[in-house]
Amino acid sequence: xxxxxxxxxxxxxxxxxxxxxxxxxxxxxxxxxxxxxxxxxxxxxxxxxxxxxxxxxxxxxxxxxxxxxxxxxxxxxxxxxxxxxxxxxxxxxxxxxxxxxxxxxxxxxxxxxxxxxxxxxxxxxxxxxxxxxxxxxxxxxxxxxxxxxxxxxxxxxxxxxxxxxxxxxxxxxxxxxxxxxxxxxxxxxxxxxxxxxxxxxxxxxxxxxxxxxxxxxxxxxxxxxxxxxxxxxxxxxxxxxxxxxxxxxxxxxxxxxxxxxxxxxxxxxxxxxxxxxxxxxxxxxxxxxxxxxxxxxxxxxxxxxxxxxxxxxxxxxxxxxxxxxxxxxxxxxxxxxxxxxxxxxxxxxxxxxxxxxxxxx
Numbered sequence: 001x002x003x004x005x006x007x008x009x010x011x012x013x014x015x016x017x018x019x020x021x022x023x024x025x026x027x028x029x030x031x032x033x034x035x036x037x038x039x040x041x042x043x044x045x046x047x048x049x050x051x052x053x054x055x056x057x058x059x060x061x062x063x064x065x066x067x068x069x070x071x072x073x074x075x076x077x078x079x080x081x082x083x084x085x086x087x088x089x090x091x092x093x094x095x096x097x098x099x100x101x102x103x104x105x106x107x108x109x110x111x112x113x114x115x116x117x118x119x120x121x122x123x124x125x126x127x128x129x130x131x132x133x134x135x136x137x138x139x140x141x142x143x144x145x146x147x148x149x150x151x152x153x154x155x156x157x158x159x160x161x162x163x164x165x166x167x168x169x170x171x172x173x174x175x176x177x178x179x180x181x182x183x184x185x186x187x188x189x190x191x192x193x194x195x196x197x198x199x200x201x202x203x204x205x206x207x208x209x210x211x212x213x214x215x216x217x218x219x220x221x222x223x224x225x226x227x228x229x230x231x232x233x234x235x236x237x238x239x240x241x242x243x244x245x246x247x248x249x250x251x252x253x254x255x256x257x258x259x260x261x262x263x264x265x266x267x268x269x270x271x272x273x274x275x276x277x278x279x280x281x282x283x284x285x286x287x288x289x290x291x292x293x294x295x296x297x298x299x300x301x302x303x304x305x306x307x308x309x310x311x312x313x314x315x316x317x318x319x320x321x322x323x324x325x326x327x328x329x330x331x332x333x334x335x336x337x338x339x340x341x342x343x344x345x346x347x348x349x350x351x352x353x354x355x356x357x358x359x360x361x
Contacts, residue, residue: 003061004058004059004060004061004063004197004198005058005060005061005196005197005198005199005201006060006061006198007019007022007023007051007060007061007062007063008047008051008198008201008202009202010047011043011044011047011206012038012042012043012044012047013030013034013037013038013044014030014034014035014037014038014044014045014048014080015043015044015045015047015048015051017029017030017034017048018030018048018051018052018073018076019051021072021073022051022060022063022067023062023063025064029072029073029076030076032079035076035079035080035083036083038080038083040083040084040086040087041084041087041206041207041210041309042206043205043206043326045080045083045084046084046206046209046210046213047206047209048076048080049077049080049081049084049209049213050139050201050209050212050213052073052076052077052080053077053212053213053216053217053220054198055067055068055073056068056216056220057143057146058143058197058198060198081213081217084210084213084217085217088214088298088302088305088306089298091305092298092301092302092305093301094294094297094298094301095294095297096293096294096297097293097297098230098282098286098293098296098297101230101296101297101300101301102233102237102278102282102300105233105234105237105238105300106237115308115311115312115315116242116311117133117310117311117314117315118241118242118243118245118246118249119245120315120318120319121133121245121246121249122245122246122248122249122252125249125253125318126253127191127253127254127255129318130191130249130250130253130255130259131191131192131193131329132314132318132323132324132325132329133314134184134187134188134191134193134259135188135193135200135203135204135325135329135330136200136203136204136205136208136310136314136325137184137208138184138188138193138195138199138200139198139200139201139204139208139209139211139212140211140212140215141180141181141184141262142181142184142185142195142197142198143181143197144170144179144180144181144184145167145170145171145180145181147212147215147216147218147219147228148163148167148170148215148219148228148232149167149219150219150220150228151163151219151225151228151229151232152164152167154222154225155225155229155281155284155285156288157284157287157288158280158281158283158284158287158288159229159280159281159282159284159285159288160284161280161284162276162277162280162281162284163232163281165276166236166273166276166277166281169269169273180262180265180266183258183261183262183265184262186258186259186261186262187258187259187261187262187263189258189332190255190256190257190258190259191255191256191259192331192332193329193330193331193332194330194331194332194333194334195332199330199334200329200330202326202327203325203326203327203328203329203330204325204326205310205313205314205324205325205326206313207306207309207310207312207313207314208310208313210306210309210310211306211307211310214231214302214303214306215228215231218231218299224295224299225285225292225295226285226289226292226293226294226295226296226298226299227295227296227298227299227302228299229281229282229285229292229296229299230282230295230296230297230298230299230300230301230302230303231299231300231302231303232277232281232299233277233278233281233282233296233299233300234299234300234303234304235303236273236274236277237274237277237278239266239273239274240266240267240268240271240274243263243264243266243267244263244267246263247260247263247264247267250263282296
């Protein structure tokens with residue numbers, strides 16, 4: 001039994017049943033009726049799905065490794081992800097015009113896009129909001145590139161070679177200290193956040209879980225390899241301009257050099273990756289398997305859907321001056337509830353001080 005993060009708090013009947021089953025070898029999992037009662041994009045189902053997917057990553061403290069392949073757990077995971085998948089398909093447009101889907105990603109919104117997290121944070125974000133953003137994104141960035149690595153044995157030729165090249169960069173090009181997950185941990189340290197794997201899970205809303213669950217869903221199902229490539233394309237193509245805005249937000253608020261470094265790394269790296277993913281990964285996949293065009297489009301559209309839902313969950317609260325999280329961020333040393341606010345300007349060497357943090361229930 002390997003040491004992993006602690007199990008999170010339950011968010012409803014379904015997740016409580018899953019967590020109880022993981023804690024107690026003699027426990028029973030909820031039935032299909034509990035899955036049917038849970039909202040597909042809601043807190044309960046998304047947490048249950050996240051926890052079951054996490055068994056394929058680092059697991060949890062006190063949970064035996066063999067739970068990863070327990071038939072009962074796999075059966076419940078499939079039932080939950082089928083509801084998630086059906087909802088995603090119902091809310092995306094469909095079609096197989098990959099060229100049009102990619103072209104839409106290349107068009108940057110003009111001005112201060114009211115639905116864009118990076119635009120808001122760049123123009124108006126305060127340091128406490130950037131901390132919340134980092135806490136939410138840590139669910140993926142502390143395992144950055146891991147979900148996409150599952151697609152490698154399912155590709156061949158040009159697509160595989162280019163995907164490996166991009167993943168090599170994501171994992172630090174042979175240098176552990178350059179791995180993007182490590183750089184994000186350093187960003188969290190600059191923001192006085194606990195950078196332990198899984199430590200920010202309890203605070204993240206369902207929409208943040210769905211963003212990560214989407215990658216795990218696509219990565220674990222070989223039949224959805226085209227959708228994972230579409231997801232990867234959407235992330236890489238839109239990353240560079242968004243990262244530039246986030247780096248500017250961190251600089252403006254005096255967040256610290258390591259915090260800036262993570263996003264500056266993505267400005268440069270993802271500008272190159274964008275070309276590779278379009279011209280080699282996507283084009284190579286479709287040259288070998290043209291029948292996967294509709295899946296690639298689905299992956300792109302589903303990525304936009306869950307990212308837009310996350311923006312709708314976070315931005316109204318931030319604009320109202322209140323936390324968008326379920327619980328306070330976990331700060332360095334494991335403390336909760338600290339809200340840092342920059343004093344003065346970034347050019348004056350501003351660093352955070354602490355004040356009370358009001359949290360949305």
